[in-house]
Amino acid sequence: MSSGIRLGFVGLGIMGSPMAANLVKAGHEVTGYDVSAERVAQLASIGGKGAAGVAEAVAGADVVITMLPDSPQVEQVAPDVVEHGGPGLLYLDMSTIRPETSRWAARLAAGRGIRALDAPVSGGERGAIDRTLSIMVGGAAEDVEAARPVLEALGSTIVHVGPSGAGQTVKAANQLVVGGIYGLVAEAIVLLEASGVDPVAGLDVLAGGLAGSRILDLKRHTMIAREFAPGFRIDLHHKDMGIAVAAAREAGVALPLTGQVAQLVAAARAQGHGSLDHSALLKVIERLNA
Template identity: 85%
Template sequence: MTIAFIGLGIMGSPMAANLVKAGYDVVGYDVSAERVAELEARGGKGAAGVAEAVADADVVITMLPDSPQVEEVAPVVVAHGASGLIYLDMSTIRPDTSRWVAREAAAKGVRALDAPVSGGERGAVDGTLSIMVGGDPEDFAAARPVLGALGTTIVHVGPPGAGQTVKAANQLVVGGIYGLVAEAIVLLEASGVDPVAGLDVLAGGLAGSRILDIKRHTMIKREFAPGFRIDLHHKDMGIAVAAAREAGVALPLTAQVAQLVAAARAQGHGSLDHSALLKVVERFNG
């Protein structure tokens, strides 16, 4: 099976590499020639453009920054892909964009699924991503083996766009937990309590979370190398707020988290990991 992979960034590059390891023929394209060369060094093949990458593919995966990039690339995938092609958009974008992609693809005989992921760079490298999939159940079943090379929690959550709605819910929860962990660190340190010991206890109790498990020590050390950038989480919180508006529901804590993430970006931390919300909370406290 040949898989075309479009978008070889922080997440896409290790995901494509895992597909190569799983035995698939992977043809990759990215606007960065250096990233394409990295895929080739790992056993994949490079393409000069989207059309070339998808021409002979059985499955196409896009992992792009935002809705505008998907809106640009999806018509090329649909136009140059074969009938019956499985198209997995694993970007995090607006649900309405995913529904539009599904309609455009169906008109050309392409089977489109929105399949955003959670787990960050570590999950992408380890192949342990959580994948939430929207689209036709039969198309999901056909794509399941490929997704199995990328993640461990793979769930069909509903019709087109549903995967993106679940991802929006994921991002609002993740942002909220980062904000609260940041506040816990500030409280512990201001009170003269060892934050390492304090967060170790929290991680083993009801307050425990995946974020505490993998990020508490780097947050305490103020190490914010990006696994997932503030800039991208800012975009995702905008999607969550817009989804709430479309659904006609009030999410007050989500709105506050969105403002916290926006403050981090405004303060120049957009290129840092989203755990850098700690810097914003510290600034609040002088």
């Protein structure tokens, strides 16, 4: 594939909108659809095309990307993609969903001569804007290579991790690690503050040592300031932790720390923080110590 690929993009939310925008900037012809007419209009205002529905977004496309909240939405949209896409279409589902849903979508697509990949991402809204997403791809190797020109307009780390569904399993592993780190950073802040130590200085030291992480680099200052504008909402991380716990059960392995993190994320949601950034796990740790 060369530049100027005809792309259908379904799902223009916090992640999808900047991803679609970067595809437009890369010179591709992007037709997008979202349940929000405002988001569709926003895409059109930067050089993309708006669609009135999934069928219109898919029609005539070489590649279709879906970026949807959860498995039920993918289960609803995938049949429309398959029905309205032509043979040879490359279908990239970049949502974070259950691995078995990705395998189902791949089988559905294959029945119509459509190549399907699961390609969930990590990096949050900032990574989507900056084109620095990490993309974990499941599917056939030759299809991954065919998709690479599109993926390279979206992320800086693109790894083929295995067959259909493998991308989602790796994403589940990613989310359990991210959730665990947020929880530990939150505990570090509570410990430092309760001990009368400046948390800014403390986390600056941590960020430069073995405890350093992308999360500390990007989020330590906003966490200390209790600024939780969503780059990735607690509601979505709650969904993802459910996927991780279910994947562990299916694989027959015990992940005790994952279970605890899943409960902390569930507590954040139960306490009314679902619309906040997942760094708001700090609120749960603070409440435990109130």
